[in-house]
Amino acid sequence: MTGRLVKDANAWRPVGIDNLEPAAWQALRSTGSCSVTAGPGAGKTELLAQRAAYLLQTGTCPPPQRILAISFKRDAAANLGSRVRSRIPEHAWRFDSMTFDAFTKGLVDRFRLALPDSWAMPGEYTIRHPSRGEIRSFLNRLLREAPWTLRSEIQSFDAETFLPHVVGGWDLPLVRPEDPLDDPVAFAALEWWNRHYVPNNQPLLDFIMINRLGELLVRATPRLRRALRLTYPFVFVDEFQDTTAAQLSFLRTLFAVPGADPGSFPRQARAGHVDKPVVTIVGDHKQRIMGFAGALPNAFAAFAADFAPEAHELTWNYRSSDHLVGFHHTVARRLDPSAPRAVSKAQHPPADEPIGLWIFNDRQSEAQTIAGWIANDIAASDRRASDFALVARQKVADIDPHFQPALAHHAIRLRNDDASVGRMKLQDLLKNEVAHLVIGMLRLAATPVGLPQVWMDVTAAIGRIRGTGGDEGAARILSDELTAIIVALRAWLREHQPAPELLADALKQVVAAIGYDALRRHSRGESLRDILDSVHARLQQVTVPTPTLDWSTVLEEYEAADAVGLLTIHRSKGLEYHTVFFLGLDDDQWWAHAKNVRDSTSAFFVGLSRAAQRLVFTTTSPSARAGGIADLYDLLTQAGIRERVVSEQAWPGT
Structure with a gap:
């Protein structure tokens, strides 16, 4: 079961699809590291799946070597792994798709005995996610104990971003310092380690600390680093715009070698000599929505400095109709004035009123009207409940009680993807x-x-x-x-x-x-x-x-595969639906918009671009247009989006 091999790489053709756009072909055949910018609906997952097929089927990545795919989110890792299995099941055993957290935790669990002596793990660790209050208490105590020369900088640390920016931004030295450090980041990070890791028989770790230990492991253990590079001569990183300082540091330590010729690797790999693994990153800086979790503002530039990649930009959109793609461009230019307009390649019949804004009196009326509209649309088409999604900025727990009974009245299930199940x-x-x-x-x-x-x-x-x-x-x-x-x-x-x-x-x-x-x-x-x-x-x-x-x-x-999805914008990332109801375009859902307008607009861009044929914004606040998100409403006005006040008895478009 070795799988089909294509001896002539030039004769290789995509698997399961007809073709790729020219820029995707260039990235797919690249012999060196490359950076691929791809907007919503551009087929980022498909590109990586086809590149995996190309590398494995042509023998460019020969057995027993494997491809490592790393994603920020679990669902993205699962989606990519599933796509590769569907395209090349006979080769998929050599494709490992996982999250950064899973990969680094696996390394620490297997090789922690190789940690330098001063960082040796004293016992089994416990994974724990400190609350903002705990971090704030730590910083307050640290401020009192720090040398006066560091207090001004330490006072500027934010409890919300302390772990990704400070703890995640400090590479652990091979020998743990015994004396206080004179750099505020190093001082604060070391104190965090001293209080949560060093004195405990059972250390308390979060995934940022696990990442730092993983990076230290591969840096301090050349044999492990070489073994990983031999195993994974090709590496994919999905959603690269959400990469954190800690994750980029880990990638740099494990896979970057300054001065190496990126185009020479495949030939060297066949000879068993790994000089520089080929790393392919894909993402879209306009969809950077993990800034609160430490996503770097300049991740692509930082990658370019370390890996000297080829740069490719995909401009075809396989998901959304041309009308929706035009609206995407209106919003994209707010984030990047130079953003090109994508070309819609979606095979969709035109939809009546593809974009709209519906204004309701209250949540109950909103839920009952939308539930009735979905039931009507399903009855009049071949669509299923899973073709529809309810997307909100946050607070989906407040939305669930209204929509569950409203949809159940029509024998339609609602699946709240943000609901907690166990841990x-x-x-x-x-x-x-x-x-x-x-x-x-x-x-x-x-x-x-x-x-x-x-x-x-x-x-x-x-x-x-x-x-x-x-x-x-x-x-x-x-x-x-x-x-x-x-x-x-x-x-x-x-x-x-x-x-x-x-x-x-x-x-x-x-x-x-x-x-x-x-x-x-x-x-x-x-x-x-x-x-x-x-x-x-x-x-x-x-x-x-x-x-x-x-x-x-x-x-x-x-x-609950056939259910209307209810999910936050962050959970909707990478997904697509025929019709998206973008709920709560008002200050209640977007209360933090003014704190970081760019990241908030990126979230808006991500949410609206989940729709393939129909996008409906909703609000129960008629005055929202003049509130804290007036700039988002301005984008709707620029695009000529029609708004209407909707009663429960009047179902628009049906």
Whole structure:
């Protein structure tokens, strides 16, 4: 099962799609590091999937070498991994897609004994996310204890950005300083480590600290660094505009070598000599929405300084209609006056009133009207509930109680992707690879036929866990083993009808069949216990005993694949829908707009660009146009977007 190889790289063609735009072809065939700027709908995920196919199918990345893809968010990592598996299933075992946090945590967990002596980990660590109040208390105490020459700088530190900017901005020295440092960033960061890491038998770490330990590991351990570079001669980084100082520092330490010839690497790789891995980054500075989490304002320029990449800009939009693309350009020019207008390549029929602003009297009227409109549109078309999304800047928990009953009245489900399930958010849980595997096995056992894609996904996941790779004999053995597991699991499910008290036992059956330790290793550095607890909590949510309840129904409700999505702008990033209702264009949702107008406008840009054919802004505040987000309303005016006051009985466009 080695997969199709194309001996002549010039003869290679895209897999699963007809073609790529010229700039995408150039980036795909690049022999050196490259930086790809791509706006919304440009097919960033598809480009990376096709580049992976090209590298693996042409032998440019030969076995056993692999491609490492790193993303900021879990769902982006999951989406890219899934896309590659769908395009080149025979090669996908050599494509590792994960988040920065998962990758660095995996390194620390496996190699922490190699940390320099003065940073040796005294015991098992606990992951903890300090509150803003805790950080503020630390800074207040630090201000009192710091030398007077540093107090002015320390007083300027913001509790909200202290971890990403200060702790994340300091590279741990090989030898931990014993004496106070005279640089305010180094002084504050060292004190943070001294209080949370050094004296504790069980250190308290957040993911920024784990990143710093991971960077120290590869810097202090040349053999580990070389092994990783041999394993991953090609690296992808998605959504690069959201990269933090700590993440860029990690990339630089692991993969950048100043002065190396970027175009020479593939030839050197085949000879087993890794001088400089080829790094491909994609992103869009206009969609930088993680500034609050430490995203660098100049990430692309910083990358260029370290990696000397080729630069490519994609200008085709495969998602949105031409009318919507025109509105994108209006907003994009507010963020970047030189932004080119994208070319719509979407194959959509024209929609009636593709963009609008609906004004309601109150939340209840808004929910009931939109729910009725969605039901009407579904009945009049071949669209499904999952073609619609409700997107808001924040506070989706306040929106959920209004829309859940309004949509349920029309027998339409609403899935709040921002809802907490155990220790995870629902969107993260549904994208989690371990959770997806566990539920996939239960689905195969509960539904004897008709799930070929689930079978392929489960087989591929277990193959990765067992390390079968491209070995055909091992793949046949694995298939026989999986069949036996599913048959036994099916028998158990038949003997035990779904009930809240049996859900934990059902999960234990699956975990035992795969192996707890094997699953833990496959959890990409995340807590397997947290994942399983969240799966159990979600199953409990959707298991409502009725006389006709069966396992298939429970598992369908678990995924709620055919549901209207309710999500924040940050959770909508990378997703697309036929129709997007952009809720709450008012000061209530956008209360912090004036604090950082650029980042807020970027969030506005991200949210509106999720729509493929229809975009509806809503507000329950008729005076919002003259409020704190008047500049956003000005963009609607420039684009000629029509507004209307909507009553529940009048459904626009239907």
